[in-house]
Amino acid sequence: MQTDSSLHAAPIDATIQLKRGMYLLTISAGTLLTWIVTFTLLDNPRQFAFSAGASALSTAMIIALAMTPRAVPFVERAFVALLSLFLLTGLFVRFATTGPTAGGALSFVLFSPAVYFFAFLMLGLQRGLYVSLAFYVTASAAILNHFGLHPVGLSVEAAGGYAVYVRFYLSGLMFIAFFYAIAHHLKRSTDAKNEAEAVAQYAYTDTLTGVPN
Numbered sequence: 001m002q003t004d005s006s007l008h009a010a011p012i013d014a015t016i017q018l019k020r021g022m023y024l025l026t027i028s029a030g031t032l033l034t035w036i037v038t039f040t041l042l043d044n045p046r047q048f049a050f051s052a053g054a055s056a057l058s059t060a061m062i063i064a065l066a067m068t069p070r071a072v073p074f075v076e077r078a079f080v081a082l083l084s085l086f087l088l089t090g091l092f093v094r095f096a097t098t099g100p101t102a103g104g105a106l107s108f109v110l111f112s113p114a115v116y117f118f119a120f121l122m123l124g125l126q127r128g129l130y131v132s133l134a135f136y137v138t139a140s141a142a143i144l145n146h147f148g149l150h151p152v153g154l155s156v157e158a159a160g161g162y163a164v165y166v167r168f169y170l171s172g173l174m175f176i177a178f179f180y181a182i183a184h185h186l187k188r189s190t191d192a193k194n195e196a197e198a199v200a201q202y203a204y205t206d207t208l209t210g211v212p213n
Helices: 004-008 014-040 045-067 069-096 102-123 125-147 156-204
Strands: none
Touching: 014 045, 014 069, 045 069, 069 102, 069 125, 102 125, 102 156, 125 156
16 A cells, blocks of 8 residues: 555656646746736726736746646646636626727737637647637627627727627637647547557566566
């Protein structure tokens, strides 16, 4: 029976270590950018409060990753959820306060692919697809609910925002399909490699004793 000390001493998988380093780099860069935007560009109190809260949670993830690589699975799920919530809440707040503008719409459309990318990267093929579709459907429903099927009488700013949001419908599906195809290919390659290694091990090693044949 393993003791607590032996469990804590168990080696960390090389893939986890690689992910840890990559996440520390990317999340740190994104968090730094978010802090800068929060204190320099956001005048609306609601947007400021939410952006500051999201930045604080991202900072907590960075600290957890820096302390132990065992935080990687938790950080993966938390980061994708936080990123999705951050973009969707920003969309809802923008519709409720300043209204749809071309600049706000462009920032949402440009950052949305990050949700799909990190969902497939951090959650895998199946969960990544579910999360990506959930984000896409929620955002599309919010945009459709705000503008309607055939918006009329829009101001110049609102019309510019609507024109950008329309691109989200098509680009979202294209990005999901693109990242899904890449994730599916990588999964098939990894499964084939693992299967070949397992067959080679069975061929040259006694399965009962572990002694080479």
